[in-house]
Amino acid sequence: DGATTFYDAVGGAQTFDDLTRRFYEEVARDEILRPLYPxxxxxxxxxxxxxxxxxxxxGPRTYSDERGHPRLRMRHHPFRIGPxxxxxWLRCMHTAIDSIGADRLDDDHRRALVDYMEMAAESMVNSPL
Ligand code: HEM
Structure with a gap:
């Protein structure tokens, strides 16, 4: 029917796997973020x-099948998240997004992903400093 999700358009499972693997490689060696992870x-x-x-x-709805409603802001309450x-977090995510080749992420897809991540990260802030 011609309807393609963003998930499919950018390469499906492989792309999200690469994105999050690369993101957590950065988190693992980030002095600010690593200590937050319990x-x-x-x-x-x-x-x-x-x-x-x-x-x-x-893509697949496995997250909600396993975890229920995301309620991400609430789930981040235990962690002090300031600017x-x-x-x-955004530095790690930008590095991860940059690692996805242009064959999978064209400029519009990249822009959509970056805009979303910036909005989402801002909405997780729960401390003035
Ligand atoms: C969980 C940190 C932003 C999505 C977590 C956890 C930490 C954390 C420490 C617990 C790790 C775990 O699940 O075992 C942060 C920090 C952020 C941030 C410091 C800075 C802004 C975001 C954003 C998103 C996100 C923007 C989504 C786009 C998630 C998800 C979980 C999680 C899905 C697992 C929730 C669950 O099902 O329990 N985060 N996070 N986080 N974070 Fe973040």
Missing amino acids: EEDLVPAERRLRMFLEQYWG IERDA
């Missing part, structure tokens, strides 16, 4: 972000 193992956190983003962009944490 678990030694970042793999479960990587999987939750991957499932969430896949669902948000029109410094927001910027660190």
Whole structure:
């Protein structure tokens, strides 16, 4: 029927897998972000972000099947997220997005992804500093 989701248009599971793997490689060596993660193992956190983003962009709904309604702002309440944490998160995400080749992410798709991430990161801020 010609309807294609953003998820499919940018390469489906492989693209979201690459994006979140690359993002968590950056988190793992980020001095600001790494201490916020309660678990030694970042793999479960990587999987939750991957499932969430896949669902948000029109892919499988595994995130909500497993976790229910996202309620992301509430789920981030245990972590102090000020402008410094927001910027660190975005730095990692920009690096991850830049690592996805132009064959999968054209300029419009890249722009949509970056705009969304900037809006989402800002909306997670729960501390003035
Ligand atoms: C969970 C940090 C922004 C999506 C988490 C966790 C931490 C964290 C420490 C717990 C790790 C875990 O799940 O085991 C941050 C910081 C942010 C940020 C410092 C800075 C702004 C975002 C944004 C999104 C996001 C913008 C979505 C676009 C998620 C998801 C989970 C999560 C889906 C798992 C929620 C669940 O099902 O329990 N985040 N996050 N985060 N974060 Fe973030």
